[in-house]
Amino acid sequence: MPKPYPDEFRNDVVRVARNREPGVTIEQVAKDFGVHPMTLQKWLKRADVETGSKPGQTRAEATELREARKRIRLLEQENEVLRRAAAYLSQANLPGKGTTRS
Incomplete structure (x- = not known):
């Protein structure tokens, strides 16, 4: 190019x-x-x-839109990580699963 x-x-x-x-x-x-x-x-x-x-669409608008889309992707990835972590932690805290309580 x-x-x-x-x-x-x-x-x-x-x-x-x-x-x-x-x-x-x-x-x-x-x-x-x-x-x-x-x-x-x-x-x-x-x-x-x-x-x-x-x-x-002006160059400034195109740049702003590109940066906003990049930020949205990053936030969606962070949201997915938090969702998975919450699901994992909720499973780990269930009684009778993986814990030895006396």
């Missing part, structure tokens, strides 16, 4: 594409910067979402 372009570079290319002269195509701007035209189209769409011009 190729390395991602730096954010500063992406922002510069998007800015140039938006402020291009009449008659200059997206393909020409992409070629000038050495990126694929579809890549530039994606960057333009993402920039629209980030600025709120178009609906969609």
Whole structure:
């Protein structure tokens, strides 16, 4: 997988594409910067979402959602461990099972 372009570079290319002269195509701007035209189209769409011009999930929201899902998985694992421990301990404390009481 190729390395991602730096954010500063992406922002510069998007800015140039938006402020291009009449008659200059997206393909020409992409070629000038050495990126694929579809890549530039994606960057333009993402920039629209980030600025709120178009609906969609921003990078900050995506990051927050990813971290929340990771935290949920961790809490579910901890809950499972506690559930198993409680079941084990409840079985160990039953009279007549594993204890020698006099």
